[in-house]
Amino acid sequence: MLSIPFKKVHGSKNDFLLIDENEVLNSLNHSKRKQLAQSLCDRTNGIGGDGILFIQKSDHCDGKMEIYNADGTVASMCGNGLRCAGRYIMEKTGKNRVVVETMKVDLTVQQYETEQSVPFIQVEISPVSFDPSSLPMVTDKKRVIGERLPELSNQLSFTAVSVPNPHLLSIVSKEVLFSDQLFQLASYVNGENPYFPDGVNVSFIYPIKAGEIFVRTFERGVGFTNACGTAMSAASIVAILNGLHQYEIPLTVYNPGGFVKTIVHNDNGNLSVDLIGNATYCFEGTVQMDFHTGAFHWLKERSFEEEKDYALLEKRAKEIVDSIR
Numbered sequence: 308m309l310s311i312p313f314k315k316v317h318g319s320k321n322d323f324l325l326i327d328e329n330e331v332l333n334s335l336n337h338s339k340r341k342q343l344a345q346s347l348c349d350r351t352n353g354i355g356g357d358g359i360l361f362i363q364k365s366d367h368c369d370g371k372m373e374i375y376n377a378d379g380t381v382a383s384m385c386g387n388g389l390r391c392a393g394r395y396i397m398e399k400t401g402k403n404r405v406v407v408e409t410m411k412v413d414l415t416v417q418q419y420e421t422e423q424s425v426p427f428i429q430v431e432i433s434p435v436s437f438d439p440s441s442l443p444m445v446t447d448k449k450r451v452i453g454e455r456l457p458e459l460s461n462q463l464s465f466t467a468v469s470v471p472n473p474h475l476l477s478i479v480s481k482e483v484l485f486s487d488q489l490f491q492l493a494s495y496v497n498g499e500n501p502y503f504p505d506g507v508n509v510s511f512i513y514p515i516k517a518g519e520i521f522v523r524t525f526e527r528g529v530g531f532t533n534a535c536g537t538a539m540s541a542a543s544i545v546a547i548l549n550g551l552h553q554y555e556i557p558l559t560v561y562n563p564g565g566f567v568k569t570i571v572h573n574d575n576g577n578l579s580v581d582l583i584g585n586a587t588y589c590f591e592g593t594v595q596m597d598f599h600t601g602a603f604h605w606l607k608e609r610s611f612e613e614e615k616d617y618a619l620l621e622k623r624a625k626e627i628v629d630s631i632r
Protein backbone atom coordinates (compact mmCIF):
# COMPACT_ATOMS: atom_id res chain seq x y z
CA MET A 308 0.00 0.00 0.00
CA LEU A 309 1.30 3.41 -0.96
CA SER A 310 0.12 6.39 1.07
CA ILE A 311 -0.67 9.40 -1.14
CA PRO A 312 -1.69 12.78 0.29
CA PHE A 313 -4.00 14.81 -1.96
CA LYS A 314 -6.02 18.00 -2.11
CA LYS A 315 -9.39 18.33 -3.86
CA VAL A 316 -9.38 21.63 -5.77
CA HIS A 317 -11.36 23.38 -8.49
CA GLY A 318 -11.27 26.24 -10.97
CA SER A 319 -14.82 27.22 -12.04
CA LYS A 320 -15.91 23.84 -10.61
CA ASN A 321 -13.68 22.01 -13.09
CA ASP A 322 -12.48 19.76 -10.27
CA PHE A 323 -9.21 17.96 -9.76
CA LEU A 324 -7.20 16.01 -7.28
CA LEU A 325 -3.85 17.64 -6.72
CA ILE A 326 -1.06 15.24 -5.81
CA ASP A 327 2.33 16.63 -4.92
CA GLU A 328 4.70 13.83 -5.90
CA ASN A 329 7.36 15.35 -3.64
CA GLU A 330 5.16 14.25 -0.73
CA VAL A 331 4.82 10.65 -1.96
CA LEU A 332 7.42 8.21 -0.61
CA ASN A 333 7.77 5.96 -3.67
CA SER A 334 8.04 7.51 -7.10
CA LEU A 335 5.11 7.26 -9.51
CA ASN A 336 5.46 6.30 -13.17
CA HIS A 337 3.05 6.78 -16.10
CA SER A 338 1.15 3.55 -15.48
CA LYS A 339 0.66 4.37 -11.77
CA ARG A 340 -0.49 7.92 -12.54
CA LYS A 341 -2.91 6.52 -15.13
CA GLN A 342 -4.25 3.98 -12.63
CA LEU A 343 -4.67 6.71 -10.02
CA ALA A 344 -6.55 8.94 -12.47
CA GLN A 345 -8.93 6.18 -13.56
CA SER A 346 -9.62 4.98 -10.01
CA LEU A 347 -9.71 8.19 -8.01
CA CYS A 348 -11.57 10.39 -10.54
CA ASP A 349 -14.44 7.88 -10.71
CA ARG A 350 -17.43 9.77 -9.31
CA THR A 351 -19.17 6.60 -8.10
CA ASN A 352 -16.41 4.47 -6.62
CA GLY A 353 -13.58 6.97 -6.21
CA ILE A 354 -13.17 10.49 -4.87
CA GLY A 355 -14.46 12.09 -8.08
CA GLY A 356 -12.82 14.63 -10.33
CA ASP A 357 -12.22 15.69 -13.93
CA GLY A 358 -8.53 14.83 -13.65
CA ILE A 359 -5.41 14.71 -11.51
CA LEU A 360 -2.82 17.48 -11.35
CA PHE A 361 0.53 15.90 -10.52
CA ILE A 362 3.01 18.39 -9.07
CA GLN A 363 6.65 17.53 -9.63
CA LYS A 364 10.06 19.16 -9.27
CA SER A 365 11.33 21.10 -12.26
CA ASP A 366 15.00 21.57 -13.07
CA HIS A 367 14.43 25.10 -14.43
CA CYS A 368 11.04 26.37 -13.15
CA ASP A 369 9.41 26.80 -9.73
CA GLY A 370 7.52 23.55 -10.23
CA LYS A 371 6.05 21.26 -12.86
CA MET A 372 2.42 20.28 -13.53
CA GLU A 373 1.36 17.14 -15.34
CA ILE A 374 -2.38 16.76 -16.05
CA TYR A 375 -4.11 13.40 -16.42
CA ASN A 376 -7.73 13.35 -17.60
CA ALA A 377 -10.26 11.21 -15.71
CA ASP A 378 -9.91 8.44 -18.31
CA GLY A 379 -6.15 8.19 -17.69
CA THR A 380 -5.01 10.03 -20.83
CA VAL A 381 -2.38 12.75 -20.52
CA ALA A 382 -3.10 16.28 -21.77
CA SER A 383 -0.55 18.92 -22.71
CA MET A 384 -2.32 21.70 -20.81
CA CYS A 385 -5.11 22.53 -18.42
CA GLY A 386 -6.00 26.17 -17.76
CA ASN A 387 -8.25 25.75 -14.71
CA GLY A 388 -5.83 23.17 -13.34
CA LEU A 389 -2.84 25.47 -13.83
CA ARG A 390 -4.51 28.11 -11.63
CA CYS A 391 -4.85 25.53 -8.83
CA ALA A 392 -1.38 24.03 -9.35
CA GLY A 393 0.11 27.54 -9.58
CA ARG A 394 -1.57 28.63 -6.35
CA TYR A 395 -0.19 25.54 -4.62
CA ILE A 396 3.34 26.14 -5.98
CA MET A 397 3.17 29.84 -4.98
CA GLU A 398 2.17 28.90 -1.44
CA LYS A 399 4.87 26.26 -1.26
CA THR A 400 7.63 28.56 -2.51
CA GLY A 401 6.34 31.70 -0.74
CA LYS A 402 6.30 33.61 -4.05
CA ASN A 403 3.38 35.55 -5.56
CA ARG A 404 4.54 34.87 -9.11
CA VAL A 405 5.95 31.56 -10.37
CA VAL A 406 6.84 29.89 -13.63
CA VAL A 407 5.41 26.40 -14.03
CA GLU A 408 6.78 23.79 -16.41
CA THR A 409 4.02 22.07 -18.39
CA MET A 410 4.34 19.42 -21.08
CA LYS A 411 5.08 21.81 -23.96
CA VAL A 412 5.81 25.20 -22.43
CA ASP A 413 6.82 27.05 -19.25
CA LEU A 414 3.98 29.36 -18.15
CA THR A 415 3.74 32.27 -15.72
CA VAL A 416 1.22 32.12 -12.87
CA GLN A 417 0.55 35.01 -10.51
CA GLN A 418 -1.81 36.20 -7.83
CA TYR A 419 -4.52 38.51 -9.10
CA GLU A 420 -5.83 41.34 -6.96
CA THR A 421 -9.61 41.31 -6.99
CA GLU A 422 -12.59 42.34 -4.93
CA GLN A 423 -13.87 38.73 -5.16
CA SER A 424 -14.00 36.89 -1.84
CA VAL A 425 -12.06 33.88 -3.18
CA PRO A 426 -8.41 33.70 -4.30
CA PHE A 427 -8.09 34.68 -7.95
CA ILE A 428 -5.09 33.57 -9.98
CA GLN A 429 -3.90 34.70 -13.40
CA VAL A 430 -2.25 32.19 -15.74
CA GLU A 431 -0.72 32.57 -19.14
CA ILE A 432 -2.18 30.43 -21.94
CA SER A 433 0.15 30.03 -24.93
CA PRO A 434 1.33 29.21 -27.54
CA VAL A 435 -1.71 29.57 -29.81
CA SER A 436 -1.61 27.85 -33.19
CA PHE A 437 -4.13 27.49 -36.01
CA ASP A 438 -1.93 25.01 -37.85
CA PRO A 439 -4.16 21.90 -38.08
CA SER A 440 -1.13 19.65 -37.47
CA SER A 441 -0.72 21.22 -34.01
CA LEU A 442 -4.02 19.70 -32.78
CA PRO A 443 -3.62 17.32 -34.72
CA MET A 444 -6.49 17.64 -37.22
CA VAL A 445 -6.49 15.82 -40.55
CA THR A 446 -7.65 18.27 -43.22
CA ASP A 447 -6.35 19.72 -46.48
CA LYS A 448 -7.19 23.24 -45.24
CA LYS A 449 -4.30 25.46 -44.07
CA ARG A 450 -6.41 26.80 -41.20
CA VAL A 451 -9.92 26.18 -39.95
CA ILE A 452 -11.27 29.55 -38.80
CA GLY A 453 -15.03 30.00 -39.01
CA GLU A 454 -15.16 27.24 -41.64
CA ARG A 455 -18.08 25.06 -42.60
CA LEU A 456 -17.16 21.40 -42.11
CA PRO A 457 -20.09 19.46 -43.64
CA GLU A 458 -18.44 16.20 -42.53
CA LEU A 459 -19.15 17.34 -38.92
CA SER A 460 -22.29 19.48 -39.22
CA ASN A 461 -24.60 20.85 -41.90
CA GLN A 462 -25.32 24.02 -39.96
CA LEU A 463 -22.35 25.03 -37.86
CA SER A 464 -19.07 26.81 -38.65
CA PHE A 465 -15.96 25.78 -36.74
CA THR A 466 -12.60 27.07 -35.59
CA ALA A 467 -9.82 24.59 -34.75
CA VAL A 468 -7.01 25.90 -32.56
CA SER A 469 -4.39 24.56 -30.17
CA VAL A 470 -3.47 26.48 -26.98
CA PRO A 471 -1.47 24.16 -26.99
CA ASN A 472 -4.06 21.42 -26.22
CA PRO A 473 -6.57 20.95 -29.05
CA HIS A 474 -9.93 22.72 -29.34
CA LEU A 475 -12.78 22.74 -31.84
CA LEU A 476 -15.24 25.58 -31.29
CA SER A 477 -18.41 26.95 -32.79
CA ILE A 478 -20.47 30.07 -32.11
CA VAL A 479 -24.06 28.89 -31.78
CA SER A 480 -27.61 30.05 -31.12
CA LYS A 481 -29.30 29.56 -27.74
CA GLU A 482 -31.29 26.63 -29.18
CA VAL A 483 -28.18 24.81 -30.38
CA LEU A 484 -26.25 25.61 -27.17
CA PHE A 485 -28.52 23.47 -25.00
CA SER A 486 -29.46 20.88 -27.64
CA ASP A 487 -27.77 17.46 -27.80
CA GLN A 488 -25.62 18.54 -30.79
CA LEU A 489 -22.55 19.16 -28.60
CA PHE A 490 -22.73 15.65 -27.19
CA GLN A 491 -23.28 14.07 -30.61
CA LEU A 492 -20.44 15.97 -32.23
CA ALA A 493 -17.96 15.61 -29.36
CA SER A 494 -18.67 11.89 -29.00
CA TYR A 495 -17.95 11.45 -32.70
CA VAL A 496 -14.66 13.40 -32.81
CA ASN A 497 -13.47 11.72 -29.61
CA GLY A 498 -14.19 8.23 -30.91
CA GLU A 499 -12.64 6.42 -33.87
CA ASN A 500 -12.78 9.10 -36.59
CA PRO A 501 -10.69 10.22 -39.58
CA TYR A 502 -10.30 13.89 -38.54
CA PHE A 503 -8.99 14.06 -34.97
CA PRO A 504 -6.71 11.07 -34.33
CA ASP A 505 -6.03 12.17 -30.71
CA GLY A 506 -9.55 13.48 -30.05
CA VAL A 507 -10.33 17.14 -29.35
CA ASN A 508 -12.05 19.31 -26.73
CA VAL A 509 -15.30 20.64 -28.22
CA SER A 510 -17.03 23.88 -27.15
CA PHE A 511 -20.12 25.83 -28.10
CA ILE A 512 -19.92 29.59 -27.59
CA TYR A 513 -22.97 31.78 -27.02
CA PRO A 514 -22.48 35.58 -27.12
CA ILE A 515 -24.51 37.02 -24.22
CA LYS A 516 -23.85 40.73 -24.80
CA ALA A 517 -20.87 43.03 -25.40
CA GLY A 518 -17.99 41.86 -23.18
CA GLU A 519 -19.69 38.60 -22.11
CA ILE A 520 -19.88 35.14 -23.60
CA PHE A 521 -20.99 31.74 -22.32
CA VAL A 522 -19.04 28.56 -23.11
CA ARG A 523 -20.19 24.95 -22.77
CA THR A 524 -17.49 22.31 -23.21
CA PHE A 525 -17.27 18.57 -23.73
CA GLU A 526 -13.71 17.69 -22.79
CA ARG A 527 -11.58 15.03 -24.39
CA GLY A 528 -10.86 12.31 -21.81
CA VAL A 529 -13.58 13.54 -19.46
CA GLY A 530 -16.95 14.39 -21.07
CA PHE A 531 -19.07 17.42 -20.13
CA THR A 532 -17.28 19.56 -17.56
CA ASN A 533 -18.45 22.60 -15.61
CA ALA A 534 -15.70 24.57 -17.29
CA CYS A 535 -12.54 24.19 -19.31
CA GLY A 536 -9.96 26.94 -18.92
CA THR A 537 -8.15 26.40 -22.19
CA ALA A 538 -11.52 26.17 -23.99
CA MET A 539 -12.58 29.52 -22.52
CA SER A 540 -9.24 30.99 -23.64
CA ALA A 541 -9.71 29.57 -27.14
CA ALA A 542 -13.34 30.82 -27.15
CA SER A 543 -12.14 34.33 -26.32
CA ILE A 544 -9.89 34.23 -29.38
CA VAL A 545 -12.80 32.99 -31.51
CA ALA A 546 -14.98 35.82 -30.17
CA ILE A 547 -12.37 38.36 -31.30
CA LEU A 548 -11.88 36.75 -34.70
CA ASN A 549 -15.64 37.04 -35.21
CA GLY A 550 -15.77 40.72 -34.31
CA LEU A 551 -17.54 40.11 -30.99
CA HIS A 552 -14.69 41.47 -28.88
CA GLN A 553 -11.24 43.11 -29.09
CA TYR A 554 -7.64 42.32 -28.17
CA GLU A 555 -6.31 43.65 -24.84
CA ILE A 556 -9.81 44.22 -23.40
CA PRO A 557 -11.06 41.97 -20.55
CA LEU A 558 -13.84 39.57 -21.52
CA THR A 559 -16.10 37.80 -19.01
CA VAL A 560 -16.57 34.15 -19.89
CA TYR A 561 -19.41 32.40 -18.09
CA ASN A 562 -19.53 28.63 -17.79
CA PRO A 563 -21.82 26.17 -15.97
CA GLY A 564 -19.53 26.31 -12.90
CA GLY A 565 -18.81 30.03 -12.60
CA PHE A 566 -16.91 32.55 -14.69
CA VAL A 567 -13.42 33.70 -15.63
CA LYS A 568 -11.97 36.85 -17.13
CA THR A 569 -9.73 36.62 -20.16
CA ILE A 570 -7.53 39.11 -21.97
CA VAL A 571 -6.23 38.13 -25.41
CA HIS A 572 -2.92 39.64 -26.49
CA ASN A 573 -1.71 39.92 -30.05
CA ASP A 574 2.02 40.42 -30.31
CA ASN A 575 2.65 40.73 -34.06
CA GLY A 576 0.38 37.81 -34.82
CA ASN A 577 1.53 35.71 -31.83
CA LEU A 578 -1.55 35.31 -29.68
CA SER A 579 -1.61 34.56 -25.97
CA VAL A 580 -4.33 34.73 -23.33
CA ASP A 581 -4.40 35.79 -19.67
CA LEU A 582 -6.87 33.49 -17.94
CA ILE A 583 -8.03 34.86 -14.58
CA GLY A 584 -10.28 33.02 -12.17
CA ASN A 585 -10.68 31.23 -8.88
CA ALA A 586 -8.41 28.48 -7.58
CA THR A 587 -10.33 26.93 -4.72
CA TYR A 588 -9.23 24.30 -2.20
CA CYS A 589 -12.13 22.04 -1.12
CA PHE A 590 -10.61 19.43 1.20
CA GLU A 591 -7.51 17.33 1.70
CA GLY A 592 -6.92 13.74 2.68
CA THR A 593 -4.89 10.61 2.05
CA VAL A 594 -5.35 7.70 -0.33
CA GLN A 595 -3.96 4.23 0.43
CA MET A 596 -3.39 2.59 -2.94
CA ASP A 597 -2.42 -1.00 -3.76
CA PHE A 598 -1.19 -0.76 -7.36
CA HIS A 599 -1.05 -4.57 -7.73
CA THR A 600 -4.70 -5.30 -6.93
CA GLY A 601 -6.08 -1.83 -7.74
CA ALA A 602 -7.67 -1.70 -4.27
CA PHE A 603 -7.68 1.67 -2.55
CA HIS A 604 -9.36 3.56 0.21
CA TRP A 605 -9.25 7.19 1.11
CA LEU A 606 -9.86 9.44 4.03
CA LYS A 607 -10.92 13.09 4.16
CA GLU A 608 -8.77 14.76 6.81
CA ARG A 609 -9.56 18.47 6.59
CA SER A 610 -12.12 20.66 4.86
CA PHE A 611 -11.09 24.11 3.74
CA GLU A 612 -13.62 26.86 4.34
CA GLU A 613 -13.38 28.23 0.80
CA GLU A 614 -16.43 26.59 -0.75
CA LYS A 615 -18.89 28.85 1.10
CA ASP A 616 -17.37 31.98 -0.45
CA TYR A 617 -17.21 30.37 -3.87
CA ALA A 618 -20.91 29.44 -3.65
CA LEU A 619 -21.84 33.15 -3.75
CA LEU A 620 -19.85 33.64 -6.92
CA GLU A 621 -21.26 30.47 -8.45
CA LYS A 622 -24.80 31.63 -7.66
CA ARG A 623 -24.21 34.85 -9.59
CA ALA A 624 -22.95 32.88 -12.59
CA LYS A 625 -25.89 30.45 -12.40
CA GLU A 626 -28.33 33.37 -12.55
CA ILE A 627 -26.69 34.54 -15.78
CA VAL A 628 -26.83 31.03 -17.22
CA ASP A 629 -30.48 30.62 -16.21
CA SER A 630 -31.29 33.92 -17.87
CA ILE A 631 -30.00 32.68 -21.24
CA ARG A 632 -31.73 29.28 -21.06
Ligand SMILES: N[C@@H](CCC[C@H](N)C(=O)O)C(=O)O
Nearest residue numbers: 382385386387472535536537
Ligand atom coordinates in the same frame (compact mmCIF):
# COMPACT_ATOMS: atom_id res chain seq x y z
N1 LIG B 1 -9.94 21.21 -18.02
C1 LIG B 1 -8.78 21.65 -18.69
C2 LIG B 1 -8.32 20.88 -19.89
C3 LIG B 1 -7.94 19.45 -19.51
C4 LIG B 1 -7.32 18.69 -20.64
C5 LIG B 1 -8.27 18.39 -21.77
N2 LIG B 1 -9.33 17.51 -21.39
C6 LIG B 1 -7.45 17.77 -22.92
O1 LIG B 1 -7.42 16.53 -23.05
O2 LIG B 1 -6.83 18.53 -23.68
C7 LIG B 1 -8.67 23.15 -18.79
O3 LIG B 1 -9.14 23.81 -17.84
O4 LIG B 1 -8.06 23.66 -19.71
